[in-house]
Amino acid sequence: MELNFDKGDGLLPAVIQEFGTNKVLMLGFMNAAAVQQTLETGYVTFFSRSRNKLWVKGESSGHLLKVREVRVDCDEDALVVVAEQLGPGTCHEGYHSCFYRRIEAGNLVIVEPRAFDPEKVYGNSSHSSFPAARPPGQARQE
Amino acid sequence: MELNFDKGDGLLPAVIQEFGTNKVLMLGFMNAAAVQQTLETGYVTFFSRSRNKLWVKGESSGHLLKVREVRVDCDEDALVVVAEQLGPGTCHEGYHSCFYRRIEAGNLVIVEPRAFDPEKVYGNSSHSSFPAARPPGQARQE
Numbered sequence: 001m002e003l004n005f006d007k008g009d010g011l012l013p014a015v016i017q018e019f020g021t022n023k024v025l026m027l028g029f030m031n032a033a034a035v036q037q038t039l040e041t042g043y044v045t046f047f048s049r050s051r052n053k054l055w056v057k058g059e060s061s062g063h064l065l066k067v068r069e070v071r072v073d074c075d076e077d078a079l080v081v082v083a084e085q086l087g088p089g090t091c092h093e094g095y096h097s098c099f100y101r102r103i104e105a106g107n108l109v110i111v112e113p114r115a116f117d118p119e120k121v122y123g124n125s126s127h128s129s130f131p132a133a134r135p136p137g138q139a140r141q142e
Numbered sequence: 143m144e145l146n147f148d149k150g151d152g153l154l155p156a157v158i159q160e161f162g163t164n165k166v167l168m169l170g171f172m173n174a175a176a177v178q179q180t181l182e183t184g185y186v187t188f189f190s191r192s193r194n195k196l197w198v199k200g201e202s203s204g205h206l207l208k209v210r211e212v213r214v215d216c217d218e219d220a221l222v223v224v225a226e227q228l229g230p231g232t233c234h235e236g237y238h239s240c241f242y243r244r245i246e247a248g249n250l251v252i253v254e255p256r257a258f259d260p261e262k263v264y265g266n267s268s269h270s271s272f273p274a275a276r277p278p279g280q281a282r283q284e
Contacts, residue, residue, distance in 0.1 A: 013155040015166055020163035021238050024157055024213075027220040039245065049149055054191055055168050071166075071241035072250055074233050078155075078169040080241045099213035099222045103181065106143050108214055 004077040005032060011047060014079040016057075018091070018097075019068045025090040026098040028057065030079065042067050044083055061121045063087030090116035090124065146219040147174060153189060158199075158232070160239075161210045167232040168240040170199065172221065184209045185224055203263045205229025216236040231257035236266065 005012060011029040019027050028046035032036065035056055037045040041056075044065035053096040058064035065083040074077060091098040100112040147154060153171040160167050170188035172180065176196055179187040183198075186207035190197040200206035207225040214221060233240040242254040 001245060001250050013169055015157050015169060017166060024159060024166070024222050027155055027157060027215065070245040072243050072245060073169065073240040074235045074237075075240075076241070077252075078240075080166050093216045093218075098215040098217075098220075100212050100216070103143060103212040103214060108143050108218075 001072075002072060002076060003032070003035065003072070003079075004028075004075060007077050011049070012079055014044075014046065016044060016065055017080055017082050019084045019105055023097055024099055025065070025083075025085060025096070028044050028055075035079070038067060038081065039070065044081055057090070058086065060090075061087060063090060063121075065090070087116075092118055094118040094121075143214075144218060145174070145221075146217065149219050153191070154171065154219055154221055156186075156188065156223055158186060158207055159222055159224050161224050161226045165239055166241055167207070167225075167227060167238070168199075170197075172246065177221070180209060180223065180266060181212065186223055199232070200228065203229060203234075205232060205263075207232070229258075236260040236263075 003012060008029070010031050012035070013027055014030045015027050016025045017023065029049060031047040034045045034047045037054060044057045044067060046055045046057060056064070064086045067081055067083050068085055069082040071082070091100060094110055094116050096115045097112065100110055101108040102111045105115045116125045117124060145154060152173050154177070155169055156172045157169050158167045159165065171191060173189040176189045177189045179196060186209060188197045188199060190281045198206070205227045206232045208228055209223055209225050211224040212221060213224070231238045233242060236256045236258050238255065238256055242252055243250040244253045
């Protein structure tokens with residue numbers, strides 16, 4: 001098996017799709033080591049572009065993503081990882097999916113309820129520097 | 143609405159998810175102009191990294207992707223576009239989805255039947271330079 005990491009400077013986009021519902025939970029990037037670790041451990045591992053290191057999704061929250069299937073696209077430069085979500089939500093903002101907002105007439109509108117309280121889950125860990133979340137139903141106008 | 147194009151050198155990954163089935167059909171990249179054109183025309187438009195220009199998906203085949211909803215992730219650096227597929231398949235190899243192969247024990251195994259004959263659809267257009275497809279069920283060992 002050969003994957004093409006060249007187009008993305010050593011990184012592939014990896015779509016995480018929830019087993020059973022087919023919902024897209026998040027999108028992250030993997031380098032070759034992250035792909036290998038994901039396949040070997042059975043838990044989704046990304047390469048964090050901001051922290052410049054491997055990152056096991058859920059290592060802080062316990063909301064790990066357990067791999068059920070890995071799909072590869074025609075150009076071998078993108079992955080879909082079908083996974084079980086071990087926890088109430090994947091998003092650090094407390095939502096089931098990171099894609100909890102929809103574009104409506106140029107605004108971002110929250111269209112899913114919060115699944116958990118990120119303060120309680122992430123507490124004062126490194127995730128506490130994330131921006132404060134807006135309540136469901138509130139549009140963001142920029 | 144503000145999207146963050148900085149992390150991807152002016153490009154965002156955009157996951158195309160099929161309306162109704164939630165299948166992931168493909169992943170492409172959009173620059174700001176591609177996002178704007180996608181929203182304004184209602185048809186998925188990417189920025190082609192290999193051809194360095196805007197690319198309306200389906201402009202050759204007629205298999206356009208009609209936008210139903212655009213979701214934005216928490217970091218505003220990835221999109222999920224829910225779309226109707228106007229045609230039998232999205233993949234230039236003749237499959238319904240570009241993610242027609244699964245990793246099994248280090249090999250890529252085709253797990254979906256062909257939906258159309260790419261020779262008949264793309265003929266001698268610019269797409270004819272794509273690599274020849276392998277028949278369904280045949281594993282690729284590399």
